[in-house]
Amino acid sequence: MDDRWPLLDDSLAALVREAWAARWAIAMGGALGLAVAVLVLFLATPRYAAEVILSPASPLSSAADPAATPNDNLTLFLHIYAGPSVARTLLKAEPKAVARLREDRLFPLSSSPLEADPEAKDLSAYLKRQVVAAHVGNTALTRLTYVHPDPDFATAFLEIVRRTADDRIRDMSRSAAAARTAYLGEALARTANVEDRRALAALLMEQEHITMLTAMGEPFAARVVEPAAAAPRPVWPRTLPTLLVLTVLGGAVGFAAHLWRAWARAG
Template sequence: MPGLMDGAHETYEPAVLPPLLPRLLAPLRARWWWMPAGAALLVAAVLVYLWRAEPEWTARMTVYPAPASEGLAPRPAGLAGLVGLGASLGVGGSKSGDAPPFRYFLDGLATPDVAARLAADDALLRTLYDYEWDADAGQWRAPGRGLIGGARDLLFGLLGVPVPAWRPPDAARLRDYIEYRVEVVTSVRSPLVTISHSHRDSAFAARFLEAVVAAADAEVRRADAARSAANIDYLSRQLAQTAEADTRLALVEALAAEERSAMLTAAATPYAAEVFSPAVTGRFPSWPRPVPLLLAAVFVGVLLGAALALWRGWRSVE
């Protein structure tokens, strides 16, 4: 049976599969046009956004510690102990570590007191929250929720997160605005500090920044003036009642330091922060930035098209 014998000696070779990488990339070769199509779609979406977006302008101001306050003589931290009346009187040394006013100025830009000063300016609030001001009715009105606001409220409701009720612009809302929209950048090479703020109105961006800096400086001045006045009153009364020579000397030195501080707060010059460069805006809007957005759209669009092509190809193989 030669036929059977011949078949018994036949060999079967396994099928040769192409390398793994070409097999994985085969869907990209078959649907390569998905990548430029994805880039084109995202570029079109970005162009629509750029066409409809309202540009924002960034104002920047550079400040540094005011020379007068930097030369402020430190208050004696142990004054109450020197006069033998106990630290509970809280006289002198009320500033932790005798920090200069400039430090409190920077930390106090978004404090409730600064926001309250600014909120007293109705024109500022109406410009800042113009979309909530009804000029015809002469009153504030709640803005429309819109698609994004409605979706957010629905999501918060499903998650059990309380949705805050709308309230007219006030000092609390202004404080939040300053905290999130006023940026402070400290230089590592010099005492200069850059403060910036962005707004749709380039002129208002600069005016608001100047108002915030002036309000913060005035608030630091007010707090230090009140503290100096209280300490001067206390020290003057103690000096009139004390006969011991060493105690009187300590009181006189402390009183001189407080009076010098009071004179600095009364001067008509900047107290905590001196302006090095006034608030100015650039020639072009700071947002949106067309070139980075378009480049990102091309990159993300290509990646998205490639991912869809791979997913479609691998799924058809399954």
């Protein structure tokens, strides 16, 4: 056995003795870790989490596709809310909100998550990282969470993203219904057969009904169950965990330094 490493015998008593011998190094390391923790807490930019709870929209929106269900519409919502199409719309319609995303920093001097003039792909990547979707238990509900230094902005931005994605799905359904309406209208004008005209007229009325539904102001794909709201306390930094982790880490570094010095002296 190498006598330069007193812990190699795997003895708890040896570990305790060595820790006692290193008590001043551990204390100094812990104090240094505590000082670093206080500095982190002082310099860190508090960030607040806003959440909104969504459910599938009412069955009215399912009329846009008779084979679809409300859950299908919510699934589509969850696929596109952070996609390039929504990002492009946000860049055009909400430039002030997009500009405020650059404030999302862990520390005042840390780099911004977005460039001054981001492209749609950059904003989409940011949304995928920062606007997090999670199922609520085994229910059909979904929670969207967004973290930002300004809790009021975090709340407002979640609603902007929800509304933009919902409107995007509404526009897709409206465009599809308009295309079908135009085609069915032309087909109806060309058809003389009474039965065919009756079938085409029924399909045309269905598409006009869909167009009417898309014009309503109700949520189309995702209905808000709990409006967006931010927690009163920041999720970053966490005071107690930061103090504990960095203090313990500092003590461990002090203990490791003591062992290194003991090994160097023995060598």
